[in-house]
Amino acid sequence: QLLESGGGLVQPGGSLKLSCTTSTIASSTNCMSWFRQVPGKRRREGVAGFNINRVATYADSVQGRFTISQDNTRNTLYLQMNNLKPEDTAMYYCALGGGFACYTPLNPDEYHVWGQGSQVSVSS
Numbered sequence: 001q002l003l004e005s006g007g008g009l010v011q012p013g014g015s016l017k018l019s020c021t022t023s024t025i026a027s028s029t030n031c032m033s034w035f036r037q038v039p040g041k042r043r044r045e046g047v048a049g050f051n052i053n054r055v056a057t058y059a060d061s062v063q064g065r066f067t068i069s070q071d072n073t074r075n076t077l078y079l080q081m082n083n084l085k086p087e088d089t090a091m092y093y094c095a096l097g098g099g100f101a102c103y104t105p106l107n108p109d110e111y112h113v114w115g116q117g118s119q120v121s122v123s124s
Contacts, residue, residue: 046106
């Protein structure tokens with residue numbers, strides 16, 4: 001239901017843009033966000049999402065470097081990642097959650113539909 005693309009290998013300071021296409025774009029009854037997971041860590045980290053007021057919310061570690069956006073005409077969620085750092089290396093997932101997800105957009109426990117993941121590697 002969620003199909004991601006756009007990952008890859010990039011040098012520090014570089015940029016990548018992830019896309020997530022879905023048949024059910026976020027509406028008034030659900031929300032979508034981006035998460036990432038590093039090997040060895042059990043819990044996925046919230047990266048960027050839209051809160052109940054449709055305002056973008058970011059993890060402190062990516063604030064000012066990442067931008068989340070949504071194109072309702074294409075049913076696609078995007079994550080523009082600039083000034084990438086080696087610590088951004090992870091598997092990135094988009095996720096769809098019900099209404100409660102909109103109150104805590106970076107909490108993975110509120111999301112029930114996940115994409116397959118897209119690997120982002122930042123290395124010189």
